[in-house]
Amino acid sequence: MYDLIVIGAGPGGYVCAIRAAQLGLKVACVEGRETLGGTCLNVGCIPSKALLHASHMLHETHENFEKMGLMGAHVEVDWSKMQDYKQDTVNSNTGGIEFLFKKNKVDWIKGWASIEAPGKVKVGDTVHEAKNIVVASGSVPSALKGLEIDNEKGVIVDSTGALALPKIPKSMVVIGAGVIGLELGSVYRRLGAEVTVVEYLDVITPGMDAEVQKQLQKTLTKQGLKFVLGAAVQGATASDDGATVSYQLKKDGSEQQIEAEVVLVSTGRRPYADGLGLDALGVEMTDRGYIKVDGHWATSVKGVYAIGDAVPGPMLAHKAEDEGMAVAEVIAGKHGHVNYDVIPSVIYTTPEVASVGLTEAAAKEGGRKVKVGKFPFMGNARAKAQFLGEGFVKLIADAETDRILGCHIIGPSAGDLIHEVCVAMEFGASAEDLALTCHAHPTVSEAVREAALACGSGAIHA
Numbered sequence: 001m002y003d004l005i006v007i008g009a010g011p012g013g014y015v016c017a018i019r020a021a022q023l024g025l026k027v028a029c030v031e032g033r034e035t036l037g038g039t040c041l042n043v044g045c046i047p048s049k050a051l052l053h054a055s056h057m058l059h060e061t062h063e064n065f066e067k068m069g070l071m072g073a074h075v076e077v078d079w080s081k082m083q084d085y086k087q088d089t090v091n092s093n094t095g096g097i098e099f100l101f102k103k104n105k106v107d108w109i110k111g112w113a114s115i116e117a118p119g120k121v122k123v124g125d126t127v128h129e130a131k132n133i134v135v136a137s138g139s140v141p142s143a144l145k146g147l148e149i150d151n152e153k154g155v156i157v158d159s160t161g162a163l164a165l166p167k168i169p170k171s172m173v174v175i176g177a178g179v180i181g182l183e184l185g186s187v188y189r190r191l192g193a194e195v196t197v198v199e200y201l202d203v204i205t206p207g208m209d210a211e212v213q214k215q216l217q218k219t220l221t222k223q224g225l226k227f228v229l230g231a232a233v234q235g236a237t238a239s240d241d242g243a244t245v246s247y248q249l250k251k252d253g254s255e256q257q258i259e260a261e262v263v264l265v266s267t268g269r270r271p272y273a274d275g276l277g278l279d280a281l282g283v284e285m286t287d288r289g290y291i292k293v294d295g296h297w298a299t300s301v302k303g304v305y306a307i308g309d310a311v312p313g314p315m316l317a318h319k320a321e322d323e324g325m326a327v328a329e330v331i332a333g334k335h336g337h338v339n340y341d342v343i344p345s346v347i348y349t350t351p352e353v354a355s356v357g358l359t360e361a362a363a364k365e366g367g368r369k370v371k372v373g374k375f376p377f378m379g380n381a382r383a384k385a386q387f388l389g390e391g392f393v394k395l396i397a398d399a400e401t402d403r404i405l406g407c408h409i410i411g412p413s414a415g416d417l418i419h420e421v422c423v424a425m426e427f428g429a430s431a432e433d434l435a436l437t438c439h440a441h442p443t444v445s446e447a448v449r450e451a452a453l454a455c456g457s458g459a460i461h462a
């Protein structure tokens with residue numbers, strides 16, 4: 001009898017299993033894939049970041065090396081080697097989780113699980129017993145009506161197919177201007193493809209700060225990505241050498257078509273709980289297919305918990321990890337907690353985009369009086385030396401108390417810079433607290449301090 005069986009070994013599930021074992025529980029984790037790590041390590045965060053890194057290096061050699069006096073032969077791309085590098089990165093990470101399972105004495109039960117009854121998890125013909133079950137079954141790409149995904153054929157693909165195309169296409173249509181579409185679109189643009197992003201809304205990256213949206217679209221356009229916004233995709237037909245996407249422009253109702261060698265459908269992901277038997281068990285779901293949980297990640301069935309992409313909230317690896325740790329603590333009789341107001345989100349384009357907390361618009365809609373401190377990376381010496389002077393830090397603070405409410409960054413290392421603001425927010429810091437903190441020179445982090453100074457008596461370098 002286990003204290004806990006976790007179903008799914010993505011960042012939610014494997015982190016939960018490790019933390020529970022560290023807290024002294026007897027733990028098993030069931031995973032149906034061949035390798036541990038879930039979407040994130042196998043077909044999500046990690047392989048996409050490997051391709052973003054490699055293609056960014058290529059971009060640097062073409063765009064900036066000569067400017068720095070680095071001369072030499074033109075760098076060529078060996079796509080198959082780049083795929084090997086991506087796969088090696090994935091393998092070393094998934095293997096790392098296997099090592100951590102052994103180190104922490106977490107049993108990996110290989111196969112697909114279903115829950116027969118509370119406390120009974122069936123894998124193959126064997127029923128394993130546990131006092132508690134955590135469902136961390138994650139998510140899968142959501143379908144778009146009129147488009148048939150065929151990752152094998154490699155013409156109309158989802159993100160999983162786009163990470164492993166047989167060759168670099170000459171042209172690509174990306175449907176959906178969200179994080180995944182823009183990241184993978186950037187990869188193929190840097191590798192030479194003509195990339196057009198078709199988006200239903202009139203803006204890219206819905207939900208982000210409006211000024212960041214505008215700046216990101218401007219910068220990506222300079223990098224050669226094309227955008228068709230306000231366009232409702234009707235369908236796509238694949239042929240031997242590509243596909244034709246039909247869409248209707250919302251502003252005038254006109255029907256349009258665009259052809260490309262590859263079409264990437266990146267219109268979002270849906271929670272995945274197929275085959276688990278949750279219906280029969282009586283687990284309540286939301287009307288959008290997520291598993292309903294309370295403030296302690298308990299489902300409507302006693303002893304069954306759920307976390308990560310399978311439950312409501314942002315579909316992010318670190319949100320799943322935090323819930324994994326917290327629910328392990330709850331099951332071990334401690335006080336697990338996740339602060340949903342301070343969950344950063346990052347887009348790994350160049351420049352990176354990162355945000356946490358309220359946008360200026362959301363704060364105002366909520367009736368708050370805010371002050372905004374903005375600082376452009378053009379005033380940051382280190383950013384300029386790296387040809388990354390585009391973009392800014394925008395800090396939102398309460399007008400009366402000076403408490404930091406949110407931060408939105410587009411610029412170099414934004415995904416790392418955001419965390420000093422996260423820590424500050426966790427401590428309930430004011431903009432002045434950040435402004436009074438000495439930041440090393442020359443670092444791009446000085447831009448965050450300058451934005452905090454701009455909330456008070458003014459930035460120095462702007």
Ligand SMILES: Cc1cc2nc3c(=O)[nH]c(=O)nc-3n(C[C@H](O)[C@H](O)[C@H](O)COP(=O)(O)OP(=O)(O)OC[C@H]3O[C@@H](n4cnc5c(N)ncnc54)[C@H](O)[C@@H]3O)c2cc1C
Nearest residue numbers: 008010011012032038039040044113138308309315316317
């Ligand atoms: C291309 C791409 C890029 C991304 N980049 C980022 C990023 O940069 N940063 C970020 O934060 N997030 C990113 N994400 C999102 C991130 O991958 C997910 O939010 C995260 O993986 C969710 O973790 P999870 O543990 O909830 O589920 P998952 O990672 O989806 O893992 C669930 C696991 O459960 C297993 N499973 C399901 N049902 C069963 C069953 N019945 N029996 C056994 N096993 C089962 C599945 O096989 C899977 O391995 C990206 C996603 C994609 C697709």
